[in-house]
Amino acid sequence: MLLPFPTVFLQCRRGSSSEPRKHSTPREAYRPAMAEQAGRIARLAKKWGVKGGDLRALRALGRVCQSECPRDRARFNVRLFLAVAKREQVAESWPRRPCAGRSRRSRALPRSGSPQEDSKITERISLEGKVAVVTGAGRGLGRAYVELLAERGARVVVNDLGTNVSGFGKDSGIAEEVADLIRSRGGEATANDSDVSTPQGGRDLIGRTIKHFGRIDLLVNNAGICGSKPFKDATLDDFDHYWRVHLGGPVNTVKAAWPHMVAQRHGKIILTTSVVGLFGMRGQATYAAAKSAVVGLMRILAIEGAEHGILVNTISPNGYTRMHPAAVADPAWLKQSEATMPVEAVAPAIVWLASDGCLETNRIYNVEAGAIQRIAIVMGPGFYDPYLTPESIAENYAKVESIEGFSEPGPFEPG
Numbered sequence: 001m002l003l004p005f006p007t008v009f010l011q012c013r014r015g016s017s018s019e020p021r022k023h024s025t026p027r028e029a030y031r032p033a034m035a036e037q038a039g040r041i042a043r044l045a046k047k048w049g050v051k052g053g054d055l056r057a058l059r060a061l062g063r064v065c066q067s068e069c070p071r072d073r074a075r076f077n078v079r080l081f082l083a084v085a086k087r088e089q090v091a092e093s094w095p096r097r098p099c100a101g102r103s104r105r106s107r108a109l110p111r112s113g114s115p116q117e118d119s120k121i122t123e124r125i126s127l128e129g130k131v132a133v134v135t136g137a138g139r140g141l142g143r144a145y146v147e148l149l150a151e152r153g154a155r156v157v158v159n160d161l162g163t164n165v166s167g168f169g170k171d172s173g174i175a176e177e178v179a180d181l182i183r184s185r186g187g188e189a190t191a192n193d194s195d196v197s198t199p200q201g202g203r204d205l206i207g208r209t210i211k212h213f214g215r216i217d218l219l220v221n222n223a224g225i226c227g228s229k230p231f232k233d234a235t236l237d238d239f240d241h242y243w244r245v246h247l248g249g250p251v252n253t254v255k256a257a258w259p260h261m262v263a264q265r266h267g268k269i270i271l272t273t274s275v276v277g278l279f280g281m282r283g284q285a286t287y288a289a290a291k292s293a294v295v296g297l298m299r300i301l302a303i304e305g306a307e308h309g310i311l312v313n314t315i316s317p318n319g320y321t322r323m324h325p326a327a328v329a330d331p332a333w334l335k336q337s338e339a340t341m342p343v344e345a346v347a348p349a350i351v352w353l354a355s356d357g358c359l360e361t362n363r364i365y366n367v368e369a370g371a372i373q374r375i376a377i378v379m380g381p382g383f384y385d386p387y388l389t390p391e392s393i394a395e396n397y398a399k400v401e402s403i404e405g406f407s408e409p410g411p412f413e414p415g
């Protein structure tokens with residue numbers, strides 16, 4: 001939901017982040033001028049039909065006011081415009097349902113928005129000209145990804161086999177519906193119902209992408225299934241069922257996309273893990289094992305892709321979808337998750353990772369409810385004894401256990 005202009009300006013008036021900090025005139029002196037300008041700009045915006053997220057239009061508005069106001073006020077207007085543009089960008093990223101609150105894990109994050117941070121305004125990220133493939137994009141998180149990617153100018157391939165939550169069945173209409181929606185909004189999209197858990201499906205998806213759009217810049221491996229079993233009940237076939245989608249999906253699609261990205265000397269790959277695989281959750285043996293395997297795959301793709309300009313990262317998303325009731329029975333938790341974790345709050349991370357300005361690779365990001373955090377596997381300084389014995393380990397276990405003063409090992413390169 002976009003914030004209406006008057007609301008945003010009211011916020012700017014009340015807040016301090018958009019006000020000039022190093023100006024010789026006292027802040028109070030600006031208040032009447034701000035009120036007047038807020039009204040003026042809101043009227044102009046309405047007259048011109050300016051969309052909130054359009055940074056260029058906001059800047060143009062700023063210049064008009066600049067020419068009409070005294071110098072000090074004009075300077076202040078520009079700051080206001082930039083602040084508004086930034087706020088609007090954030091609001092625009094969650095078009096359907098902004099988060100109502102923060103989840104337990106993300107609440108631990110420090111609050112952003114220091115004066116220094118607020119004064120840095122990033123140009124609106126555009127993905128114009130890029131081709132993005134998202135697997136499992138017919139619903140849930142993947143759908144939010146393609147919608148935002150298309151909104152930011154990417155041409156998208158909406159892949160979805162249309163299975164039930166456990167990975168059985170097929171419905172080709174799911175992907176088609178999302179591609180239709182994007183086209184109806186003026187975006188470029190094509191649907192594909194390949195089963196990415198098979199090598200043929202991976203080849204088909206990428207082959208069609210190249211045929212349709214001529215290139216592939218971004219491959220988001222998002223397709224997934226859920227509804228695992230406790231370890232004591234899970235057979236190797238059950239593990240295989242999960243591996244084929246969560247690990248096989250990326251293997252099949254990346255294998256097909258790799259030669260094109262190598263030839264382009266450019267490409268971005270995003271894999272999907274889960275806190276369930278990284279940190280554990282009762283009853284999720286098959287799902288967790290497959291989700292952790294994805295991180296191992298990322299490590300190697302990042303190393304082997306670097307020399308070809310291919311960047312590979314992993315996202316650990318959290319957004320309320322049909323997977324939540326399939327994995328968790330507690331109604332209170334489900335209700336809270338539904339209210340606080342919209343899938344739209346994860347999609348901005350995908351757009352940022354896809355952008356030219358993002359040069360990260362070999363990273364894992366947890367993204368949920370307005371928070372993004374890097375997850376790292378680190379090593380504590382530990383205990384060293386050249387004559388290590390079982391007894392010396394037992395005696396020094398506190399040092400073994402501690403990760404204070406940790407390091408984060410890079411790729412293991414022997415020789």
Ligand SMILES: NC(=O)c1ccc[n+]([C@@H]2O[C@H](COP(=O)([O-])OP(=O)(O)OC[C@H]3O[C@@H](n4cnc5c(N)ncnc54)[C@H](O)[C@@H]3O)[C@@H](O)[C@H]2O)c1
Binds near residue numbers: 138194224316
């Ligand atoms: N929702 C969360 O909070 C959460 C948390 C951690 C990880 N994840 C991961 O994020 C991804 C998306 O999950 P979601 O919650 O949006 O699930 P979802 O069930 O809403 O969507 C997944 C989509 O993948 C499709 N799919 C399944 N198997 C496929 C195959 N072989 N080929 C092509 N498409 C296939 C399904 O038809 C479905 O539309 C999954 O990988 C999931 O494991 C989700």
